[in-house]
Amino acid sequence: MEKIAFLLRDFNEIGSFQNCKELIVYGKERHWGVFKSIPINISATSRVDTIREYYRAVVEELDDCKVIVVEKAQGIPYGVFYEADFSIWELSGNPEDYLDTILEKEEEHVRKVKELEKQFVAKKIKDGYYLIDLNELQFTRPELSSKKAIMPFLEHEKFDILEVRCCHIPPWLEKKEYNKEISISASKIKRNEYKVLIKKLI
Template sequence: MGRKIAVVLDENGQTSTFYESSVIKVYTKEKEEWKVISETSLSDNKMTGTKLIRESIKNIVEYLNECRVIVAKEVSGIPHTVLDMAGFKIFEVEGEPEELLDPVLEILEQGEVEKTSSVNDNDIKVEPIPLNKEGSYYINLKEVQKSKPGITSKGALLPFLRNNTFYELEVICSHIPPWMESELKRLHMGLDITQNSSGEYKIIIYRKTCNEN
């Protein structure tokens, strides 16, 4: 049996968050087909209160057993902390399992090849790097996640956003992280988004002035 990948799904079969999901299905690829080998309902999970959330995620970790890859629409807060400490590779992807499992598996396998090769991926910075303009920083999430598949957009950006003083941060990515807008609003930051002809996004994150809402 091949690698196992757990997917957090809503009632419509789309990836979801732990707070909105109804089921976790564990998939494995047999020959050229992905098959569900186990699933557990989350409908009765009461994901409210720090203690109950932590206990719920720990129960999920125990249920998943040796499976240490999980895919969800978004993984934040306590779920992210517990899963990360348990050694999970976390992928934040929107869509149906049929369309996302092969790309996730490809990233995982590529990461293992690079880990055992002579390629030095330490040149790819996980955190934003300073630019010549004072207070300006840059990060290419596409390169970071290609080099280090276990790194999520939150893992690469949130520590910097929450703990550093900066004027603006330029982010290059293939999609807009679903958590970004609400988190930036909470941090009183704004963003400008542009997309080039190849579909790549450039996000400029900046600190709002006192006059901005």
């Protein structure tokens, strides 16, 4: 089932993270319908860590839905959805006016990304040592998320060390380390820039 989540404010119109009252997930098998409704009950003036944990819990409730639509994407909640590898759209008005358009654009995007994934973005530094600079890719290949940039290389290439430059350590990488699929050694180079050294364990 295809799924798209919308943050809604008053009158069931698309809202922002600051004024939303509900998150609605639309699903499509043959026709679009409301798949899930999640009330949003948190103040924009809450503590930063409270807001972050609240929206992380919302992300967990969305299961396999990876597209979210808001009126304006900014602040801590935006960061949470970005880290969780969501496709984030900025639109206003009635959600049902956009369902087919979003689905069509997302499917087109997936096709393009699959083609790009065949072109590894890692740079060979020396034998067995490769580099992927996510900070650079944000500008040169903005269509690639951290997972789409790194995973094809992890899965298909032999290497001793993969160095990743990033502004934060992607949560999905930490999960792979927890599952003992990889080992990670991270160091802070400067503000908002980390060097992450990855080795495969399996």
